[in-house]
Amino acid sequence: MRVRTLAVALLAGGLALTACGKEGGPGDTGTAPSQQVAADVKVDGSPTFDKIKARGRVIVGVKEDQPGLGYKDPTSGKFTGFDIEIAKLVAAKLGYGDDKIDYKAIPSAGREQALINGDVDYYVGTYTINNKRKEQVGFAGPYYTAGQDLLVKKDDNSITGPETLKGKKVCSVTGSTPIQKVKTDGLTEPENIVELQTYSLCVEQLEQGAVDAVTTDDAILKGYASQSPTTLKVVGKTFSTEPYGIGLPKEDKALRGKINDILDEAINGGAWEAAYKATLGVSGSDADKPVIERY
Numbered sequence: 001m002r003v004r005t006l007a008v009a010l011l012a013g014g015l016a017l018t019a020c021g022k023e024g025g026p027g028d029t030g031t032a033p034s035q036q037v038a039a040d041v042k043v044d045g046s047p048t049f050d051k052i053k054a055r056g057r058v059i060v061g062v063k064e065d066q067p068g069l070g071y072k073d074p075t076s077g078k079f080t081g082f083d084i085e086i087a088k089l090v091a092a093k094l095g096y097g098d099d100k101i102d103y104k105a106i107p108s109a110g111r112e113q114a115l116i117n118g119d120v121d122y123y124v125g126t127y128t129i130n131n132k133r134k135e136q137v138g139f140a141g142p143y144y145t146a147g148q149d150l151l152v153k154k155d156d157n158s159i160t161g162p163e164t165l166k167g168k169k170v171c172s173v174t175g176s177t178p179i180q181k182v183k184t185d186g187l188t189e190p191e192n193i194v195e196l197q198t199y200s201l202c203v204e205q206l207e208q209g210a211v212d213a214v215t216t217d218d219a220i221l222k223g224y225a226s227q228s229p230t231t232l233k234v235v236g237k238t239f240s241t242e243p244y245g246i247g248l249p250k251e252d253k254a255l256r257g258k259i260n261d262i263l264d265e266a267i268n269g270g271a272w273e274a275a276y277k278a279t280l281g282v283s284g285s286d287a288d289k290p291v292i293e294r295y
Helices: 004-019 047-055 082-094 108-117 177-184 199-208 218-227 253-269 271-277
Strands: 058-062 070-072 101-105 137-146 148-153 170-173 193-196 213-217 232-235 242-249
Touching: 047 242, 047 253, 058 082, 058 108, 070 082, 082 101, 082 137, 082 242, 082 253, 082 271, 108 137, 108 242, 137 218, 137 253, 148 177, 148 199, 148 218, 170 177, 170 199, 177 193, 177 213, 193 199, 199 213, 199 218, 199 232, 213 218, 218 232, 242 253, 253 271
Parallel strands: 058 101, 170 193, 170 213
Antiparallel strands: 137 242, 148 213, 148 232
16 A cells, blocks of 8 residues: 655645745644543553553653654654654543653664563554564554655755665664665665664754765655755655554553554544644645554
């Protein structure tokens, strides 16, 4: 399933805001409708939900540097984006409102360990479902599907897709699916692969000329391009399929089933579309609805 309209929405929305002189940071989006908080929720057989109930709060792992998806405003400390709205939707259906959610920013390389250690109850942050990760953690979803792409400088016409990366320095996040694809497919030489802790650091390196390209999912890259439309651009066609899932402790099948039910209801009942339109869909572009894959 392809949802490039999601990525286009990010760019179009960012350009529109720039053109009309709208004030605000890169994480600014529309206003999503508040979620009705469920009462008397039970998830029998879920040790994670038992911990949530005992604590009286939900701890959600997220990203903090991905505009339109998971972004933390440096001034207000507020988290915004599509992933954040999905995290809030799940929390509400588990019985916890916005005031009962603690967001914990976890970089890509630390996601599995954070779930294994119980540092977070679940993780919503451009987390691609794959078999290798399933060996360590569980997944509900997918709630969104993206594809790997490339971010380069606006005036760089030498990179047009993955086949033109030889001899170029390519940056992505340590432990991410995109950096693994760069390695396994031999898209550039090993000495030209740069791994950093966050995508924002990679983008800084690109803007400074220290690397030639940043690679990750197209939706993330379009978010950065929308911040700097005169200096950065996304090139080529997507060359992977990245189904985003909600990460969970591996053995907690009860909570996985519950969250799958929540997502299924949201996708078919309109809440998913409302969350999308208020974030990635600020330009008004439509998106294909994901299909839950239970296992």
